[in-house]
């Protein structure tokens with residue numbers, strides 16, 4: 383499969399106008415993607431849990447326009463016009479136009495809303511870009527007719543990737559792999575695929591409570607962060623490590639080995655942050671409260687034997703991961719000991735989910 387496979391032949395149908403609404407979740411990587419080549423190709427494969435509650439809902443309304451030599455669209459967040467979102471979408475349209483040649487033939491109204499607060503420090507790019515890519519695929523489906531479900535999702539993931547790399551892992555659940563890996567048949571640098579192997583019941587309905595330590599804008603955009611991996615002295619070792627961690631997690635997921643899962647996932651999170659600490663320029667994206675939370679989790683685990691662990695995005699917020707059978711105790715621990723380190727005491731309870739839906 384190459385990118386050229388996603389360039390459509392001439393569209394047989396003509397459509398004047400319409401509207402589609404998709405809801406698509408965020409995801410949290412267990413083995414992280416950090417570093418990319420040209421055209422949003424990842425330097426290493428990654429795997430993520432699809433989330434259930436942190437979602438973006440996007441309605442795309444479209445109507446045929448006279449001229450087809452420019453993009454025409456408007457964007458609304460929670461009913462409010464958002465011209466500052468336009469450059470990102472214009473860049474996305476430019477990247478995907480070759481794969482969606484109808485883009486300049488329509489005026490689009492993009493109405494979007496998130497279940498999580500915009501200023502929560504939770505990136506909406508994965509859920510937002512995947513929802514938009516799915517809406518655009520629904521338009522294309524109308525122009526073509528006979529698109530199989532598999533091809534539809536695959537191309538939507540391919541397009542979402544061009545919007546924001548990790549967005550390609552948000553369309554399906556409950557575990558998604560993105561990036562070519564020898565042990566995972568069908569895996570691709572171009573799109574995410576459902577994790578194809580057996581997963582132990584220990585991981586069923588796995589819980590993720592997101593502790594909002596810092597609700598501000600990201601200190602380092604992911605574009606800048608990924609670029610810092612070019613010429614990074616430890617980059618190649620890191621990419622090799624991610625390959626190995628993805629191999630290792632296959633057995634861990636099969637056997638339900640929670641201790642090994644914890645070690646791998648926490649090491650991945652800290653490695654991601656250490657890559658940022660050791661790049662030039664260098665950044666510390668954790669806050670003092672991030673470390674307080676990590677230490678509390680470790681102490682709680684030592685004293686109780688709990689299987690709770692943490693992972694991090696490229697920011698200060700902490701994802702607290704734990705098996706469903708510990709939900710009551712861990713939530714009590716979070717409320718008693720961790721919420722105090724959250725900005726305004728805010729956190730979001732989420733869990734593994736099953737991907738995007740057409741509404």
Ligand code: PMV
Nearest residue numbers: 411414415546547548604696
């Ligand atoms: O999709 P991007 O370009 O925002 O990169 C996201 C990278 C991490 O969230 C830090 C890791 C990952 O694999 O999701």
